[in-house]
Amino acid sequence: xxxxxxxxxxxxxxxxxxxxxxxxxxxxxxxxxxxxxxxxxxxxxxxxxxxxxxxxxxxxxxxxxxxxxxxxxxxxxxxxxxxxxxxxxxxxxxxxxxxxxxxxxxxxxxxxxxxxxxxxxxxxxxxxxxxxxxxxxxxxxxxxxxxxxxxxxxxxxxxxxxxxxxxxxxxxxxxxxxxxxxxxxxxxxxxxxxxxxxxxxxxxxx
Amino acid sequence: xxxxxxxxxxxxxxxxxxxxxxxxxxxxxxxxxxxxxxxxxxxxxxxxxxxxxxxxxxxxxxxxxxxxxxxxxxxxxxxxxxxxxxxxxxxxxxxxxxxxxxxxxxxxxxxxxxxxxxxxxxxxxxxxxxxxxxxxxxxxxxxxxxxxxxxxxxxxxxxxxxxxxxxxxxxxxxxxxxxxxxxxxxxxxxxxxxxxxxxxxxxxxx
Numbered sequence: 001x002x003x004x005x006x007x008x009x010x011x012x013x014x015x016x017x018x019x020x021x022x023x024x025x026x027x028x029x030x031x032x033x034x035x036x037x038x039x040x041x042x043x044x045x046x047x048x049x050x051x052x053x054x055x056x057x058x059x060x061x062x063x064x065x066x067x068x069x070x071x072x073x074x075x076x077x078x079x080x081x082x083x084x085x086x087x088x089x090x091x092x093x094x095x096x097x098x099x100x101x102x103x104x105x106x107x108x109x110x111x112x113x114x115x116x117x118x119x120x121x122x123x124x125x126x127x128x129x130x131x132x133x134x135x136x137x138x139x140x141x142x143x144x145x146x147x148x149x150x151x152x153x154x155x156x157x158x159x160x161x162x163x164x165x166x167x168x169x170x171x172x173x174x175x176x177x178x179x180x181x182x183x184x185x186x187x188x189x190x191x192x193x194x195x196x197x198x199x200x201x202x203x204x205x206x
Numbered sequence: 207x208x209x210x211x212x213x214x215x216x217x218x219x220x221x222x223x224x225x226x227x228x229x230x231x232x233x234x235x236x237x238x239x240x241x242x243x244x245x246x247x248x249x250x251x252x253x254x255x256x257x258x259x260x261x262x263x264x265x266x267x268x269x270x271x272x273x274x275x276x277x278x279x280x281x282x283x284x285x286x287x288x289x290x291x292x293x294x295x296x297x298x299x300x301x302x303x304x305x306x307x308x309x310x311x312x313x314x315x316x317x318x319x320x321x322x323x324x325x326x327x328x329x330x331x332x333x334x335x336x337x338x339x340x341x342x343x344x345x346x347x348x349x350x351x352x353x354x355x356x357x358x359x360x361x362x363x364x365x366x367x368x369x370x371x372x373x374x375x376x377x378x379x380x381x382x383x384x385x386x387x388x389x390x391x392x393x394x395x396x397x398x399x400x401x402x403x404x405x406x407x408x409x410x411x412x
Contacts, residue, residue, distance in 0.1 A: 165369055
């Protein structure tokens, strides 16, 4: 072995060690290429994320459907009270149904991307896309759940100073259903929060 | 130059190139150590983050103080209407004041950490801490702003079906102030959103 051979071999080793983190199979498009070594633990995290998304779909769908199908007609009416309660009567509850439906739709659409992350745990394109969308959805579901919670609180307790009466005294079934929907939505908020923080931590570890 | 010398030099080069991303000055505690090469552009991002935090302090303080000091007493009273309007009359508005005050306090406390990131742009400890707290605060301010917005909408428009009257017809100044506070809080939400996404992108680039 002469000097030039030794240098060549050493250089080869050096090149390999430097290029290893960038090695990517050329048959995948750039955004699905591995950007690091073997990502076994990331696959586990991706599976957990996928399950979280499925739970999120359940929570947002339950919230939207429970609120959207609430419709209580009382068997009596008086001069002062309406005898029909519907979510569409209150804009905050309409927003709640729309926002939760959007979140559920987004989560369904995000499943293929989540699968892509599971197949290629170190692909950065889908992860960044999901991270930003998850953050938007975290804000959206929080806004919907809070606005509805403010109205549900008012429906339960009323407000003496503003002369707003507690309509739950009349519409008991209506109030129980919308309270349940708000709880389901807050559970979805927790799922989104975990998704956002987990995504950021996994991106950090790349 | 003989074979062993050449190999040694080549190996040294190889080692240096492999270890470079892990090099850290030992005088800093682990969470302030550099985890990469020179982070010039990160310093610029950190400065932008610092300015965003200052703007966030302004927005949340304006929101909390505007809402907290709103107090309208009408020069007349009737049998049916109260003649005094205060944020403490409505729990959603009390939550709004508390949440925005918490967000403002957090932002003030986060400034030293933000400075630490500016001094050591690649320090991961403060960045992770700020990222998680920013995400919590994003959710908190969104919840506060949305709940207050639902109530403010109700105060402006009332709700005929629920027999809730529009109190803004009487309390005009009160309603203008609380509307302004809600807008300020939503601006703070935008600041938090940018902080969260930016932190995640910077962590990604480490």
